Amino acid sequence: MKLPMSPPGAAGLMSQLRQEVLSRVLTNSSPLPDGKYLHWDELRYRTPPSGLSIEEWWLSVRLARNSMLVPLPLLDKAGASFMLATPEPVLIHLHHIDRDAAGQIRTPEAAPIHENRERYLLHSLIEESITSSQLEGASTTRRVAEAMLRDGRQPRDRSEAMIFNNYQAMEHIRALRSEPITPDRVLDLHRLLTEGTLDDPADAGRMRLADDVNVVDNREGVLLHEPPSYKELPERLERLCAFANAAEDSSPFVHPVVRAILLHFMIGYDHPFADGNGRTARVLFYWSMARSGYWLMEFLSISQFLRRAPRQYVQAYLHTETDQNDTTYFVLHQLDIIRRSVSALHEYLARKTQEQKDAERMLASAGFLRSALNHRQVALLTHVLKHPGEAYRVAKHQSVHNVVYQTARTDLLDLEKLGLLEKVKQGNAFVFHPAANLDDRIGSLNKVTR
Incomplete structure (x- = not known):
């Protein structure tokens, strides 16, 4: 990956300008060239306003931004403050997130998502656990990883352990x-995330003990980031926790969503651990969002979008480092990721609702109902379609239908043989879950018996 070019210094540019040129620079001053918060490495390929060179255009942008930037109580490795601006795109993103992630969201069938919490929460936890771990090298297939998490079995290798640990965290x-x-607590989270996945098991739950960790582009061997010295890490983590716990009316005011994003940023910047920094950063982001009342975040997965465009993720860090510690680049990137995650949840809710309705219609008309299933099994499948995240036990089925234990057990085992339920051993008993492909299975049985 090519490192972005650092911007020319504003002071040097201003000292070279004639009065009439400076007047044009100030007249064209805007923090959003072409409507975007562009870095110099992006702006230098665009056509400047008439009468300005590309360097003069950048100067006008920098002057406009300087008046917006606020120093944060977070420091780079040289002791300088990180900065933050809140231009219009940031405000627009925050408005939508405030509306969509902290308020009441309903599924397409008009039921509040809280009422089907386990159904949607399991999906999101699995999605985030898998993709967050894949970002850091886990290679297990989604099918295997999902089966492991749903069945509750122990991981068999390092990749599965990464995903299992992320789910637990x-x-x-x-x-x-x-x-x-x-x-x-940060160290405890890191231990939970990395246990059984590190070259040196002792590194789980402790900060690095040397300056031997750098961020490198593995494909091209380019050094992207050299973190602060390990000797500074305890103090830096104390400072970060103080920032995370600050009251909402503390100065400078930092919007709760932006605060969560900056926690993510700083763990990535400090790289306090030998490995597992990205996973720790993202888990702390989720903690901060939940603490501030953005309850919907536990149903979202940001890592699936980071994984699709890892280059932009890294570039958001690099743009901050190469332009006066301006974290606005990283904040804008993450705000966009959050909004895309919210949209993906809405699409998922709509899709699963339609699938449920289609499956219910197929179940009602399936020929095998009249010959292969009894009324108790039909009632159970109907319940399964409306509550896909629920588990079923023989004793419960026995109680609901007032039958003997063997009859209830046979009902569930027969549904498992048909591929409609999956059984998992828990202790001395079996627990039955809806088949992962239940909709497709009902459809295929309907075709066979039609």
Whole structure:
């Protein structure tokens, strides 16, 4: 990956300008050239306004942004403050996220998503666990990983352990949402995320002990980022936790969503661990969003979008580092990712609702119902279609239909033989779950018996 070109210095450019040129620079001053928050490395390929050189155009942009930038209580490795601006695109993104991620969202069938929480939460936890781990090298297929998480079996290799650990950590932060974050809790999260996945097992849950960790483009061997010294990490983590826990009315005001994004940014910048920094950064982001009341985030997966465009993810970091510590580049990138995640959830809800309706119609008309299934099994399948995340036990089925244990057991085992349920051993008993491809299975049985 090619490193972005650093912008020319504003002070040097201004000292070279004649008065009439400076007047044109100030007249064309805008923080959003062509309506976007462009880095110099992007702007230098565009056509400047009439009467300005490309360097003079950049100067006008930089002057406009300087008046918007606010120093944050977060420092780079040289001790300089990171900066943040809130141009119009940031405000627009935040408006939509405030509306869509903290308010009441309903499924297309008009039921609040809370009422089908487990149905959608399991999907999102699995999605985030798999894609977050794949971003850092996990190579297990989605089918195998999903089966492992749904069945609750132990991981068999390092890739599966990464995904299993991420799933456990995502569940753990739900219990921490009302708690302040501390350095010890960050270390505990890292331990949970990385146990059994590191070259040196002792690195799980501890900060790195040397300056031997850099961010490198593995394909081209380009050094992208050299983190702060390991000696500074305890103090830097204390500072980051103080920022994470700051009251909403603290100064400078940082919008809660932006605060969560900056936590993500700083873990990536500091790289405090030998490995697992990205996973830790994203889990802390989810913790911060949940703590601020953005409850919908636990149903979203940001990593699936980061994985689709990893170059832009890295570039958002590099643009910040090469332009006066301006974190606005990274914030804008992540705000766009969040909004795309919200849109993906809406699409998923609409798709699953339609699939459910189609499956219910197929179930009602399937010929095998009249010959192969009894009324208890039909009732159970109808319930399954409306509550896909639910688990079924023989004792419960026995109680609901007032039959003997063997009859209830046979009902569930027969549905498993047809491929409509899947069974998992839990302790001394079997637990039955809807088949992953239940809709397709009902459709194929309907065709066979038609």
